Amino acid sequence: REPNETNTWLERVKQVVFETPVLDMHTHLFPRRFVKLALSGVDELLTYHYLIAETLRILPLGYDEYWSLDRERQAELIWKTLFVERTPVSEAARGVITVLKRFGLPTEGKSLDDIRRGWPNPSDGDYAEKILDLAGVKQVVMTNDPFDPQEREIWLAAGPMESYFLAALRLDPLLNDYQSLSGKLNNWGYRAGSALTEETVAELRRFLNEWIERMKAVYVAVSLPETFSFPDSSVRSTLLTEVVLPVCRAKDLPLAMMIGVKRGVNPALREAGDSVGKADIRAVERLCAGFPHNKFMVTMLSRENQHELTVTGRKFRNLMVFGSWWFLNNPSLVGEITRMRLELLGTSFIPQHSDARILEQLIYKWIHSKQVIAKVLAEKYGDLSEAGWPVSEEDIRRDVEALFAGNFWRFKNLKL
Ligand code: RAT
Ligand code: ZN
Structure with a gap:
């Protein structure tokens, strides 16, 4: 190919990529009335x-x-x-x-x-809308922890949510540290004991159902350590099988699993002290195979897991691969991972989420990701057109819309 031809592809694709509104499926952002939780x-x-x-x-x-x-x-x-x-x-x-x-x-x-x-x-009434506009983002999904007393109070008091903030019910305390939770749940009126009896299971399901309704959650989520295995004899395995997966299935909601975080490797660094570890893909395979009527959205933190996760995506229609998460959200790795996913999955994945914690980060995280995604897509369209397929403007628009929002909604609404 002539170099100017490559440039033309890049220009065409970039224009579409920067014009297509994004659904940012995982952030830590909040609307302003969440006060201290809304960082900017x-x-x-x-x-x-x-x-x-x-x-x-x-x-x-x-x-x-x-x-x-x-x-x-x-x-x-x-x-x-x-x-x-x-x-x-x-x-x-x-x-x-x-x-x-x-x-x-x-x-x-x-x-x-x-x-x-x-x-x-930032106290301008439409500050958040302006930032979303600058980032080319239409809606963001928050990370909502029903076990956090501060967040809980705001939800209990709050009226309807701004249309561009969607909720995700995050269950890390439930699935990663159940023992320290049952006292809290008792105080909130749920008869949940430390043993997973029939009554406790029923009460935990009631808790999840109520919070899914209250938040209008678009999915349920958890981050998991690199040692995550399934099934095994852990409380987590039982909670997944008896509580989380049945509730998700009944509500037709995906369970998002973010796998491979090693928390507190250097505790003195506090929130900066978490690291990465290679996880076992067999846990994902067994969940997808064992629960064909449940939907799983999965991202993994280690580079070493990316190929097997992408291949697993080919095997299961109830698995949506997403994001270049945290230590992978660097141009070199976003490029490598997105290229591999396009080669193995076509356009049936979600290339990126921002993980923004501070509102203004939406701007850079999306500009940087879009630059890389556009480059990789342009390369693929160039190769395809050389192979003999006439790639049209409509093809590009349809593909980018699917990658940036459509795949999320199709998967969320999928009934299995
Ligand atoms: O990327 C991050 O900011 C991490 O600290 C985590 O929040 C991670 O994304 C998570 O959701 O657990
Ligand atoms: Zn996150």
């Missing part, structure tokens, strides 16, 4: 846990000393360490620059005060 602004952006980990590698400061500082001071240290004294080449650091650029704020002056002063006013 430059100090939050700088104290993102990905950047904390990068800074504390370098800073001649004890972990505890860092944590004892207030948010502004932490942000100043991160800015000085990663952006003034070094070049912000890491993906998370470059992300901050992409956001500044989109806001028309100075990056070269290196003054955090100038940036703070120029930051758009």
